[in-house]
Amino acid sequence: MENIRFRALEVSIQRQRKSVLFPEGKASDFFGELTFNDSAMKEYLPAQTYQQVIRSIEKGEKIDRKIADKVAAGMKTWALSKGATNYTHWFFPLSGLTAEKHDSFLEPVEEGKSIELFNGNHLSQQEPDASSFPSGGIRSTFEARGYTAWDPTSPAFIVDKTLCIPTLFVSYTGESLDYKTPLLKVLSVINKAAVNVCQYFDKNVTKVSATLGWEQEYFLVDSALYSVRPDLVLTGRTLFGNASAKDQQLEDHYLGTIPQRVISFMQELELEAHRLGIPVKTRHNEVAPGQYECAPVFEEANISVDHNQLIMHLMDIIAKRHNFTVLFHEKPYSGINGSGKHNNWSLATNTKENLLSPGKTREKNLRFLTFMINILKAVNDYADLIRAIVATPGNDHRLGANEAPPAIISVFLGTQLTKMLEIIEKNDKMIEITAGTGNSKLFKNLPRIPEILVDETDRNRTSPFAFTGNKFEFRAVGSSQTCAPAMIVLNLILAEQLQIFKKDVDKLLSTKVPQEEAIFQVLKKYILESKKICFEGNNYSKEWIEEAARRGLSNFGTTPMALKTLVTKKTKHLFERNHVLNERELEARHEIYLEEYTKKLQIESRVLGDLTTNHIIPGAIKYLNTLCDCVKNLKEVLDLSTYSRVSANQVETIAEIAEHIHQVKTLTNKMVEARKVVNKIKDAEEKSFAYCEKVFPFFDKIRYHTNKLELLIDDEIWPLPKYRELLFTQ
Ligand code: ADP
Ligand code: MG
Numbered sequence: 001m002e003n004i005r006f007r008a009l010e011v012s013i014q015r016q017r018k019s020v021l022f023p024e025g026k027a028s029d030f031f032g033e034l035t036f037n038d039s040a041m042k043e044y045l046p047a048q049t050y051q052q053v054i055r056s057i058e059k060g061e062k063i064d065r066k067i068a069d070k071v072a073a074g075m076k077t078w079a080l081s082k083g084a085t086n087y088t089h090w091f092f093p094l095s096g097l098t099a100e101k102h103d104s105f106l107e108p109v110e111e112g113k114s115i116e117l118f119n120g121n122h123l124s125q126q127e128p129d130a131s132s133f134p135s136g137g138i139r140s141t142f143e144a145r146g147y148t149a150w151d152p153t154s155p156a157f158i159v160d161k162t163l164c165i166p167t168l169f170v171s172y173t174g175e176s177l178d179y180k181t182p183l184l185k186v187l188s189v190i191n192k193a194a195v196n197v198c199q200y201f202d203k204n205v206t207k208v209s210a211t212l213g214w215e216q217e218y219f220l221v222d223s224a225l226y227s228v229r230p231d232l233v234l235t236g237r238t239l240f241g242n243a244s245a246k247d248q249q250l251e252d253h254y255l256g257t258i259p260q261r262v263i264s265f266m267q268e269l270e271l272e273a274h275r276l277g278i279p280v281k282t283r284h285n286e287v288a289p290g291q292y293e294c295a296p297v298f299e300e301a302n303i304s305v306d307h308n309q310l311i312m313h314l315m316d317i318i319a320k321r322h323n324f325t326v327l328f329h330e331k332p333y334s335g336i337n338g339s340g341k342h343n344n345w346s347l348a349t350n351t352k353e354n355l356l357s358p359g360k361t362r363e364k365n366l367r368f369l370t371f372m373i374n375i376l377k378a379v380n381d382y383a384d385l386i387r388a389i390v391a392t393p394g395n396d397h398r399l400g401a402n403e404a405p406p407a408i409i410s411v412f413l414g415t416q417l418t419k420m421l422e423i424i425e426k427n428d429k430m431i432e433i434t435a436g437t438g439n440s441k442l443f444k445n446l447p448r449i450p451e452i453l454v455d456e457t458d459r460n461r462t463s464p465f466a467f468t469g470n471k472f473e474f475r476a477v478g479s480s481q482t483c484a485p486a487m488i489v490l491n492l493i494l495a496e497q498l499q500i501f502k503k504d505v506d507k508l509l510s511t512k513v514p515q516e517e518a519i520f521q522v523l524k525k526y527i528l529e530s531k532k533i534c535f536e537g538n539n540y541s542k543e544w545i546e547e548a549a550r551r552g553l554s555n556f557g558t559t560p561m562a563l564k565t566l567v568t569k570k571t572k573h574l575f576e577r578n579h580v581l582n583e584r585e586l587e588a589r590h591e592i593y594l595e596e597y598t599k600k601l602q603i604e605s606r607v608l609g610d611l612t613t614n615h616i617i618p619g620a621i622k623y624l625n626t627l628c629d630c631v632k633n634l635k636e637v638l639d640l641s642t643y644s645r646v647s648a649n650q651v652e653t654i655a656e657i658a659e660h661i662h663q664v665k666t667l668t669n670k671m672v673e674a675r676k677v678v679n680k681i682k683d684a685e686e687k688s689f690a691y692c693e694k695v696f697p698f699f700d701k702i703r704y705h706t707n708k709l710e711l712l713i714d715d716e717i718w719p720l721p722k723y724r725e726l727l728f729t730q
Helices: 004-013 038-044 047-059 065-081 120-124 180-198 223-227 230-235 260-275 301-321 362-381 383-388 415-426 484-509 515-533 542-551 559-567 569-577 583-637 640-679 684-712 723-728
Strands: 086-091 099-104 106-108 114-116 146-150 157-159 162-171 208-222 280-285 291-296 324-327 341-349 465-467 472-474
Touching: 004 223, 004 723, 038 047, 038 065, 047 065, 065 120, 086 146, 099 162, 120 146, 157 301, 162 180, 180 208, 180 301, 180 341, 180 362, 180 484, 208 223, 208 301, 208 484, 223 230, 223 324, 223 723, 230 583, 260 280, 260 291, 260 301, 260 324, 291 301, 301 324, 301 484, 341 484, 362 383, 362 415, 362 484, 362 515, 383 484, 383 559, 383 569, 415 515, 472 484, 484 515, 484 569, 559 569, 559 583, 559 684, 569 583, 583 640, 583 684, 640 684
Parallel strands: 086 162
Antiparallel strands: 086 099, 106 114, 146 162, 157 162, 208 291, 208 324, 208 341, 280 291, 341 472, 465 472
């Protein structure tokens, strides 16, 4: 049979750019037209119902069945007017993917007729037969009833003629089986804690919302080439592949001209995203060839998390229309950059202010410093938990490699802020801070609090958690992860810290210390306690690893290690005290993540064995035979001295190939043996560690030899698309 790789290449080379059908008008004309947003609600709901929904969204009040019926009626009319035929509750089970179970609006009535039926019950609750979702043993299958419940704070939307209703997913006994439930709980906890602290500075602040702006990195690969790489299809990453002679070393891809076929994909993606109310704003090439990024304008965290989940789905389906496959894996290709999902995070008030924006007045600046320093303290105290929520097998390849933030969590503040904190720290009393700190100068009429000018160009791209002018950028989230765990943990640890802060300050106030003085004293103490988490240097350097160890910072290199923090006493207390997750729920999550880790490595190991045995070795043997025949034939036609001289290289190549085949085969067998032993382990944690330590190390060893074979074997025989083909066929 003809080489399957060549057939795929032929198809991919002939790909034409597909033009995108744009609707008439400007993007703002159709922005959000497929979401049941504020203006749709105004139009389709009775005025009173609309008011009640808005109130419940703002105050977090329950919506009763009567109102739900009215909302459902309006939503149905709206959805039918947009051509929807089905509806589904849309939720995030702990697999990290989205789940949906579609029901038709159509309901047969008497005389062979039918109507479109959708009421408050359908809107509020659905009972998917959800026994196959990971639940970490919370639901044994016989009491498998999990149910989904409407989240009115995230607007319903239409995709593929289906009305999708964002929902929570909980077990019959009330435990959460998803990401949205704890996220919504945390958002209400941070609201309360932050409002209480804001009250020291401004009585008008009555609501604080977390904001999130994600940046989604991804790779595009031609679908024909993708389909003949079983490793990409089944594991999302290449398990083999020698580096392309040229990849990212010339740095010519980053922010370079976007290839035409990719532009078409992006245009269609943006169009569909805008119709769904996702405010996508930025698109560009990333560092590696074939790698891109898209980012929206930031939004309220719950909506932003949903939008990220939705856009990943859109990317998947729209890429296929352009004969691309999107790779969300954190490290699809060895040796070049992987993909992350930066989470830009801040807090916004009902008074339309950003709590992480340095202000112009004394109150605003002290408030800014208060939030800033409390975040610093929270990250210092819960660094291990932050590491835990980005622990996935994909991210293990990325954290610590030379491109992404390392596995050591630290905070970058920038020169200005660092100096500012030093000044606060060094002043015994709350004296006037007049010292010039670079660009910053004191407001003459506002004693004691310096103006804070944050230099936005002052950026450290190597830090996992960096202050970038008016927000923190958490860079360790993996590209395939949902943003929810990051948002849950960051907001939770800050809420916890703000509660402690308030107690500390109130205690001083009760001893008649003036308010500003009290706040300063407490902040100063926090700065001292959090110094070890601050790092302004190069996070990729060896020196930092050593320095971090001296400072006592953790460096968890693998998922099973990092996940331990999820079930420590400290973590359980944190989550339980704030009523976000109970002990059982945390343990269930821990188990689910460990199992997912094990399963993913198990799949990779099987694919690896299949590829070496059934694809790579047979090809190598074929070429080996050709060489052997050639040498034999030469011997027949040449005189001995010529033969000895000219056959030496080929004989050497034969030996090399034979040796690599031997190694590949031996190591594969050993890996399979190791897997068999490890598979017998019952305990989820022990098993994940065993996969990590006993099975995983074979991957790179085998890869070393298959990559050598790729360099030695006739290109015409090699069955798997090579890196240069995967990366540059755009
Ligand atoms: P980069 O990190 O690539 O330089 P930008 O500085 O342009 O990117 O911004 C990245 C993201 O930060 C965008 O998605 C933007 O919406 C988001 N962002 C800006 N302000 C805030 C904020 N107050 N809260 C949350 N995200 C924000
Ligand atoms: Mg960024």
